[in-house]
Amino acid sequence: MSRYTGPRLKVMRALGAELPGLSRKPLGERNHPPGQHGRRPRRKSGFGVQLIEKQKLRFNYGLGEKQIQRLFREAKRDRGPTGDKLLELLERRLDNFVFRAGFAPTAVAARQLVRHKHVLLNGRAVNIPSIRIRPGDRIQLTERARCIPVVVEALAEPALTRPEWLVFDEAAFVATMTRTPSPDEVPFPVDVQQVVEYYAVRL
Template identity: 85%
Template sequence: MSRYTGPRLKVMRALGTELPGLSRKALGERNYPPGQHGQKPKRKSGFGVQLIEKQKLRFNYGLTESQIQRLFREAKRAKEPTGEKLLELLERRLDNFVFRAGFAPTAVAARQLVRHKHVLLNGRAVNIPSIRVRAGDRIALTDTGRKIPMAAESLAEPALARPEWLNFDEAGCAATVTRMPAADEVPFPIEVQHVVEYYAVRL
């Protein structure tokens, strides 16, 4: 399954929550599913609830289905609780860190910055969004990257408050990973146990 490139607000309305990594737009008054019958209340099945929670992760972090399945298998092999480990692995992606540090307005835009080699990881230009950051890593934008209007606007007014697991250097316009992110620091409501149950019977 390919990466989603369609209307982002429509996805958030379907999932019933705002996903900061997908879009800066708010649901506003149209906080109901899209479509002719969107305003009619519907009772969700157990599968439906699990699917919605899984799709929140997939769309917020901009992953394909195969990518999130690989991460789930890795999280399942870890000693930590599977759900918590899965969220940690997602938050540690380089493109997500670039977004959470305020270099880009969304994770989608952050991925583009990384792909075009506007991001420096420990002083070296990289172009792989899925690189996993570790404690002590320092991430900054290149001189060219800082001049991109989108990045400059995001630095002036970040989409989200920067999390406690990174330290932002205003003078050097860089961010350092201080520790591993915790499950409760994900910037949107998520019942990760439903995701675990979804994949438990499918992988």
């Protein structure tokens, strides 16, 4: 997967939303689109609105276009609402779980921890960020990872409040998923129905 390595705040300004998985920096007063004419209000077409909502998911969770299309197809096969299932599948990714547990400042940093085998899934080292976490799974940091400055800082000041669908044991550095996440627990504003409509005519 080609990972985005460009300016993160610029992306959030273009999308008009703070994406905690992408960056901890707030938009602040620069909440207008980047560029010379960023302050000029622009009318968005239906396609433009759908594209923005889709890009929010892509950048917050660090996915390539093919990856999110694959998840959308899987969500579409589910009996429940496609949008709700898509958000659930995204939240259950291992790298996102590591981020939501407070082990990393962003989902980008969490993915790097997983890649470098600093994360144990049910006591076993893994290096695949897209592994899907299930209720009852236990995620733990390795002894070496607990000394990494970024991890120490993230544990001291988590970027987000830990969600209700996981339990965190501070003494053992263990996070356990207790249930599947619900759509309203996604930590940034997104109109997932616009994403469903975007892909409905393209896949």
